[in-house]
Amino acid sequence: QVQLVESGGGLVQAGGSLRLSCAASGRTFSTYAVGWFRQAPGKEREFVATISMSGGRTSYADSVKGRFTISRDNAKNTVSLQMNSLKPEDTAAYYCAARQYYYSERLEEYNYWGQGTQVAVSS
Numbered sequence: 001q002v003q004l005v006e007s008g009g010g011l012v013q014a015g016g017s018l019r020l021s022c023a024a025s026g027r028t029f030s031t032y033a034v035g036w037f038r039q040a041p042g043k044e045r046e047f048v049a050t051i052s053m054s055g056g057r058t059s060y061a062d063s064v065k066g067r068f069t070i071s072r073d074n075a076k077n078t079v080s081l082q083m084n085s086l087k088p089e090d091t092a093a094y095y096c097a098a099r100q101y102y103y104s105e106r107l108e109e110y111n112y113w114g115q116g117t118q119v120a121v122s123s
Helices: none
Strands: 004-007 010-013 018-024 032-039 046-051 058-060 068-073 078-083 092-100 117-122
Touching: 004 092, 018 032, 018 092, 018 117, 032 068, 032 078, 046 068, 046 078, 058 068, 078 092
Parallel strands: 010 117
Antiparallel strands: 004 018, 018 078, 032 046, 032 092, 046 058, 068 078, 092 117
16 A cells, blocks of 8 residues: 655746655555646546656646656655646646556546645736
């Protein structure tokens, strides 16, 4: 099992940057792929980015490609999401999630979820 805790959310002006972190418990974190998802008020939770167990492979939603970067440090059991050039439409609760072995863009394939961290981007 793995437990996830997100941090780093906040309020930022459009064009600004934030760095979200996902801290994981468990000795086998390196066997888990991790994804970031977000949910805006009144909308369904959607995929943002995902990273493979080793960190060698990543995938991004088209809406964030070129602006967001996902990375991980298995020695520290953390996954980060660097968000640049933020837009008001990026406002949402951001969740990290984990599943063993293979990374995925499908939220239903993730077994473990954090509680979320709120990001608000003002225009």
